[in-house]
Amino acid sequence: MKQAIIVFIFGVIFSGMNVTWAQKAKSILLENATVHVGNGQVFEQGLVGIKDNKIVIVRNALAYTYKKEEWDTIIDLSGQHLYPGFISPNTTLGLTEIEAVRASNDFNEVGIFNPHVRALIAYNCESDILSTVRTNGVLLTQTTPRGGIISGASSVMQTACWNWEDGVVREDDGIHLNWPASLQGGGWWAEPSPKKRNEKYAEEKQSIYSFFEQAKTFNSEKAGTVDIRFAAMKACFNGTKRLYIHADEVQQLLDVLDFVAHFEIQFPVIVGGYDSYMITEKLKEKKIPVMLPRLHSLPEMDGDAVDLVYQLPYLLQAGGVKFCLQNEGDMEAMNARNIPFLAGTAKAYGLSEEEAVRCITLSAAEILGIEKSVGSIEEGKVATLFVSKGNALDMRTNQASVIMIDGEFLPTNNFQSDLYYKYKKKYGLTE
């Protein structure tokens, strides 16, 4: 993104807060905010310096003196909270605009094994939904295809960009494998048919094994060999791409562990993992991370604790398993903006505040393999961050005052707030 955006947002920044501003902000100092680093650390009164697009200083403001003239822009954030940009992994955000309008959906390709299909190609930078997600602090997303057994490759994207090349943080970060259901239920969501053993489970599992066997032995160097599916799989075996395995039920999870060991998958990630709390010892031992299911979802079974899903982050934390949050499910694109409140719920059910922040920032970045450049407010990382007037994990106080992606400011308004002010004006209502 270029300077044009900075010019565009001047008005908003000024109207919102007391900002010292320089026309050409090459270096920015954010001072006196409570800095939630993302790694568990917190500076009650912090100082964060940004040059070009990088974070160059992160300090306790009370124990550090600086020269004002070294900074183009100094923003006083007293009483506010500074967070690394929140991350929304495993979502169709950017691939869909209006669920019921088929023409606007771009996340489900035809085919069973589609490792060669790449989500970022369809990522819509101008999505109206993106603008509403950003303003709640969600600045990075893993745009993810759906469907089939292998849905395709996801990419980690910024939630603001000119085009997908501009917006990509990590291209084709991993392949998504939907593990077959060990239990099967037909029907539909309002009148489900009874759940029973999936009689074809072994067969379906076998189809995955054989696909992976073939992919592993496939040699693209061999003259005259063309198979873009197998070629796309290579990166899963040499560790350059992650393998995201979507599975929830304990039988599936145990089988996934066997599978991962069998193929020596370098970076497996379990997505969902509703039952992961039952096998934390194994997951810890094998160092397999979990992207937990949407915390705001109902328990699977009548007899489950009513708040079982809310407790999952705590249960995995206690079990020593690396995890992050994601939001797959009904209306997941528009719902991506509620990711911070999932973290808030995790805090209500056992995590500390900084642990809660971590599971939507640094932990997510680590699981996605982008932790070297983003995910926390640390020196040397890219300045993708967010300032909220209050605690951003609480609905009441999540109020964006600064949004910055890759060192550039973004507007804190969106088309929804614009409509709001438009009609407020029509009715003659004032603040």
Place this chain on the structure above:
Amino acid sequence: MQILRFLLLTLFPFAVFGQLPVPTNGSPLPKNNSFVLTEVRILVSPTKVIENGDIIVRDGKIVEVGKSVSIPNDLPIINGNGKVVVPAFIELNTSVGLPEIKGSGWDPSPQYESKKKGPYYWNESIHPEIDPTDLYNIDASAIDELNKMGFGLAVTHQNDGIAQGTGTLVTLGKTDPRLQIVQPNTAAFFSFRKGASNQSYPSSQMGSIALLRQALYDAQWHQQYGKTPNYSLDALNKQVALPSIFSTTDVYELLRVRAIGKEFNRTFTIVGTGHEYELGNVFDTLNQPLIIPIAFPEAYDLKDPFIARQIPLSDLKHWELAPTNPAFLAKSKVPFVITTQGNKTAADFWKNMHKALAHGWSVEDALRALTTTPAEMLGIQKEFGSIETDKWASFNVFDSDPFLQDAKLVETYVKGERTIVVDLPDADLRGKYSLNIDGTKYFLDITGTAQRPEGKVKLVKSVNDPVTGTQKMDTLSADAYVNYTDNDIVLQFNLKEGTTSNHFSLKGIVNTRVWIFEGTGTNTSGNWIKWSAIRNKSNEEQAEIKPVWKPLENVNTQPLYPNMAYGYAERPVSNTIIFENVTVWTNEAEGIISNATVITENGKIKSIIRGSSSYTVPAGAKVINAEGKHLTAGIIDEHSHIAISKGVNEGGQAISCEVRIGDVVTADDINVYRQLSGGVTAAQLLHGSANPVGGQSALIKLKWGHLPQDYLIKNAPKFVKFALGENVKQANWGDFNTTRFPQTRMGVEQVYIDGFSRALAYHEALTNPAKGTTPPARDLELDALYEIVKGERKITCHSYIQSEINMLMHVADSFGFTVNTFTHILEGYKVADKMKAHGAGASTFSDWWAYKYEVKDAVPFNASLMHQMGIVVAINSDDAEMGRRLNQEAAKVIKYGGISEEEAWKMVTLNPAKLLHLDDRMGSVKEGKDADLVLWTTNPLSVEAKVLYTLVDGEILFDRTADFEAQKAMEAERARIIAKMADAGKGGEPTKPFVKKRRGSYHCNTVGEEASTEANEH
């Protein structure tokens, strides 16, 4: 009516029985329905048994029954030889002998009108005129199985549709089907299932209920005023005098049938499900006749613990408690009969019968439920139901008492016509014999039972001892196959000596006078040899009647309320509860007050005491120290679809306000408990949004642990669902649903204008009829529309786009009423001024959008902006998951639009109470209001707030500590039953693979009762 009944029940049978001569091809065969059956054990009636008695039958009728009756010399004698005679059981709920009903198959294009020709009812699922008598045919294998279960009579009907037609009483013989017909039109049959009809209406259970009610009203009108023929309505009117049997598929349907019976002043005999025990003491006052199955669930195969954890507690509980159901009903003095439904084989039927008896049911009650009770229900007790003089000789003969043992059906008698099923020996062979085969002497010992003898053959032989070289005596022995039929005996055995076979197959005749067998056979070389045997000693042991079951001790009969996870051991009651030192969000002028004490009594808020004023603690009160905690009024979800059974949308017609959600409220939806855990205490259960005028709402309290009728708020204001936009114009229903009017927003307006105009005209015709005209038939749809147009029934209208919101307000204004609430109302912010002027309220989502085209301009600031314009605004869920954290959704209104915490909180409590006109009793913490209270760990709008207690009417229905204990108790209960199941599996009971029933959750646009591929829309 009484005369009609008399005619049907008395004259009609004779018209059939008194048979006219029929020309035969050749000389007619002689009748064989006169005889004497002697020396039998007779289960005369439930209360009378005759040991070693005789039955005299002439022309199919019983002339005399008793001990040592004088045997006439003109009748053949059938020696019963100690067998057991059981009166023919009567099956009321079967389709035996009738062709299977097949629909014309699924058709993607909806069918709105009946395709039936002739003067029939307008809906194809109402076909009471069906009389299946002339379709009856002999289904030999089904009849064999029914006979083996002990049944000799059945009322057979076609189990299809809502008003299904009548059933025909048949005898279960296998001769000419015409001879089996005892009485057509014996009973009328009903269900809530639409069956094979492809007509779009009804598509839900509440639609079925409304349709049946309408048809019954139409029949009443037709009786009085009908001038043109209508076979369906004529049939319905005739059926008023018949026993009416209503089949159900879940335990709460029983209560729904009761309600219809009450409305039309008739008693339906209800075909239950076997879950009746779950209703507890409800039956004490009902006097509700029932037909129940004794098909008890098999144990699950739960060896795999990953599978075991999937089985819901409800299934485990039902497995354990189902066999107690008959005993429970007998104890509750419910008149009930048994249906074979669910038992495919006679072996299953008797196994389950024995199980029920072991679980406390008595043989007397069982026999009653199979014979005299069904006979009385049908009014045929003078002819069938027991083995008594003047009744038909319809009974079955077993080799032993089938209620106590694994008995075998030997003979059946259908109105005196004898059929031999198994030819049993009439002599007891058992004893010790000397057996001579070709000069060698053997010993033969026959044991077992008289009917199934078993043999053992021994040979004492001198052999050479290989060690000592001396001769010694050795005994060889072998089991022998013994078969005795038609006075012939077959013996077969193989006396092995080392590896050498000595195989004999012998056949001979039996002389029972001197107990000698004599005959020929083959030896191991295949040579024919002669043999004989003579009995030295007869069997002395008296055949002991050992039941195959024994009464179980310590039978668990305690269901949970409801009988599932998180059910209570007893129905909850209200307590006096005192919250001390609590911060109270009053929603009243006082605002938020700290350090207060709130006391509830008899389900109401008794007092709110501020500061340190003293008070007396009433006896038995539960005192909760709530220091640092926050007490609020319970959350009211203005828009919910939980706790609804079998369809949330009656989408078969554009106007369906005749349907009532209140008819189909269910009390076993786990989401009720989950919402209590999120502080929800009341909700409006709305019909879906499939049509411009939907169904009538149910205003409920979340009374977990109670019955559905106790969920309904007493004297609640009347509400109805309206809907606008994409759902009602079927925009997202696929390419086949393009024919129902309306398909555009333009059409929607006219649906309303038409409906309201018709309602006014109808009311005028009803109350002020023109001279010489007949009054209109009662019309449930127009009744409700008239209430709406008069403002007596308030509207909650699903809406998104400003144009249509505006339209409905104009329509309402033109008819002079007010739209009470717009729900969803995502573009309300665009017409908030007009809504304010009209007087409409709003109930909206906090932040949903982007799920369909009409919500593309939805903004999360909507609630705030409408509130700023002075509209009463509520935040609702429309979603079982969101419903349990509406406090968080309310908090979002603070984020989007910056309103105060108190005002935000009112959006999920007081404001929905106002919109539902329940604010005089709910919505704030005020003395005298209902004790619907929630105690939170902290500020309820905080993302960290958790519910500690939820009270509804002063009953603690969620308690976080008790919830934790309940989880542990539930695990223990599961483990106990799973262990018991494993034992049952080991003990030879069949087990079945795991199948877990699941309940779905409804949203606005969920159509139909069953599977469909509609997307989730709101």
